[in-house]
Structures are given as structure tokens and as C-alpha cells.
Amino acid sequence: MTRRGRFAPTPSGLLHIGNAFTALSAWLQMRQAGGEFVLRVEDIDTARSRADLAERQLEDLQWLGIDWDEGPRKGGAYAPYEQSGRMPLYEAALDRLSQNGRIYPCYCSRSDLARVASAPHGLSSEGGAYPGLCRELSEEERREKAALKPPATRFMMAQRPVTFSDGWAGEVTFADDAVSDFVVKRADGMYSYQLAVTVDDAAMGITDVLRGADLLDSTPRQLALYEALGLTAPSFTHVPLLVDANGERLSKRDHSITLSSLRDSGMTPEQLVGVLACAAGWIDRPTPLAPADLIPHFRPINEEGARDRFTLTDSLWRLLLSAT
Ligand code: GLU
Numbered sequence: 001m002t003r004r005g006r007f008a009p010t011p012s013g014l015l016h017i018g019n020a021f022t023a024l025s026a027w028l029q030m031r032q033a034g035g036e037f038v039l040r041v042e043d044i045d046t047a048r049s050r051a052d053l054a055e056r057q058l059e060d061l062q063w064l065g066i067d068w069d070e071g072p073r074k075g076g077a078y079a080p081y082e083q084s085g086r087m088p089l090y091e092a093a094l095d096r097l098s099q100n101g102r103i104y105p106c107y108c109s110r111s112d113l114a115r116v117a118s119a120p121h122g123l124s125s126e127g128g129a130y131p132g133l134c135r136e137l138s139e140e141e142r143r144e145k146a147a148l149k150p151p152a153t154r155f156m157m158a159q160r161p162v163t164f165s166d167g168w169a170g171e172v173t174f175a176d177d178a179v180s181d182f183v184v185k186r187a188d189g190m191y192s193y194q195l196a197v198t199v200d201d202a203a204m205g206i207t208d209v210l211r212g213a214d215l216l217d218s219t220p221r222q223l224a225l226y227e228a229l230g231l232t233a234p235s236f237t238h239v240p241l242l243v244d245a246n247g248e249r250l251s252k253r254d255h256s257i258t259l260s261s262l263r264d265s266g267m268t269p270e271q272l273v274g275v276l277a278c279a280a281g282w283i284d285r286p287t288p289l290a291p292a293d294l295i296p297h298f299r300p301i302n303e304e305g306a307r308d309r310f311t312l313t314d315s316l317w318r319l320l321l322s323a324t
Helices: 017-033 051-064 087-099 110-115 139-146 193-203 213-228 259-264 269-280 314-323
Strands: 004-007 036-039 103-106 152-155 162-166 170-174 182-185 208-212 235-239 242-244 310-312
Touching (some): 004 017, 017 051, 017 235, 017 259, 017 269, 087 182, 162 213, 170 213, 193 213
Parallel strands (some): 004 036
Antiparallel strands (some): 152 182, 162 170
């Protein structure tokens, strides 16, 4: 079976060096494996996404030297590759979850949830755990609440730990109280990232999801959706986020180092690729290289000798900053 990977940026801003690193890693994973690489525009959040930014992101990826076998500007068997054009698939998935009794209407507002002080801590990506207030409402209670406001739709997590094997982190377990019922469709009608990404990765035949470690805690939710929808889950690899010399995650200010700003300052894509590959430990020195030159050097898993964090040392920073 041909392996298929993807990069799936949200066009709510310009790509920064962290995005470039993830894109490069996902691309290298497939090019090394002789697989296919898909690009998908995750513009489901219409309030945050902009078509002009999606175009800029594609240009920046091309500038970097990353190509895709299917996606925007290219087409492919699983078009459209923009989530905004894929609503019927999300609707169908929601119907299926409803038939299986896995979703329920939730009338809680943000302030309702903030008041429930005893809620255990939830996943970092989606705030506090949902205390299940609307899970067991009677039909009558639902009717009363529905008269006051339209509900969101929540997916019911089974109350048991989720364990999976991550390509980078190894075996990962989320305790049963760490992952609570989560929103799959907001009250304003927008489908959630968790639902859309699961439906799309399955529909596009993605076998390998490689993304940043900040999305590790989304994975138990997505695995639960795969199971509830009767879909086969891909393998997951969450690569470490780039950190600075003090081990701190790149700050907002550092994130503003966009590919566009580097390009405008005269940095070449090969110079940037060299810096990123050196931070990851794939090469010893930040020698300018094209992405394709890295194919033999890429380490797809956290094997012996690989770095457990990817550090932009002061000297690598200087290379970037001297360009901006
Ligand atoms: N669209 C998501 C983001 O830009 C990435 C989704 C994923 O890789 O699962 O953060």
C-alpha cells in the first residue's frame, strides 16, 4: 500500500518557521518512504481564514521547495482540498455519529462552564474538561433549553484511558478524566477542527499524520472519532516544537519570523532549510540545502541518536536574524 502523508495549514496567518519545520518534516517523511504528499487547506473556521492568506501559504511552501502530489493548484482524486468545500462530508459524519448515539446537544455557555470550578483540568488545546452537564438531560429539559438558545453538538467520549503509539513520543496514555466530551459542531453551525480533520484524513486515505507536538493531545479525540465512525486510523507522529536556546517555545515575537519576511530579506530557501535541519540534528552544520538533499538525512522516528528537542541555538538564531 502506498503511504500517504499531508500538511494541513490553517490560512489564518502567514507561515512562520515553526510551520515550515512541520511541513518540511511531513514532506520528508513521505519522500523518504516513496509515498504521496497531500496539501489540504484547513479553512473551516471562516471567521479566521482568508483566501489571500491561503494563496500566500502555497507560495511560501513552493518557495521553500516543498511540492505536493495532490492539493490546491494541482487537483487530485480527493478534491476539493479546501475544507470550506467539504461540508457535506462533515454533515454525513455527524449523521452517522447521531445514528450511533454518540453525540448530544449542549446548551452550556462559556460562562456556565467557567462557573464549574471543580472541573478537572482538560487538554491544553481546548481548555478545561467538560463536566458533562448536558449529557444526561431529559427530553423536557432539552426542549426548555432549546427554546432559549441553539445548542452546540458534543461527542461523547468513553470514560476510559486512551493509549496509542506515537512515532516520536512512543507509547502515550491519556487518563480517562483527561479527555472529556468535546464539541464537534458549534452553536453557530461551524464544524470543529477535530471532526473535520478526522473525516478528511480518512476520506483522503492518509496513512501517516506527522504534525507538531502541540497537537498530541488532540489525538485521543481523533482516535475516538475514527472508532465511532468505523474508520481506520492513520499512524501519528508528533515532532517536537522548535525551542530557543533556553528551551522555551518560540514566542509570539519569534513566530513573527515568517517565511515571507525571510524571503523579502534575501534569505534563500536553502539557507532556511539548512538552519531547520541543523536544529533537528539531521545535519551537523547549517549548510544550505534543498529539501530533496535532506531525504537521506531525515529521521522519521525518535531513534537512538536523534534529539529529543529541536533547538534553535543562538548561532542558528543569528543566521535567521541576520537575514531579517
Ligand atoms: N490545521 C491545523 C493547524 O494548522 C493542523 C491540523 C493537523 O495537522 O492535524 O494547526
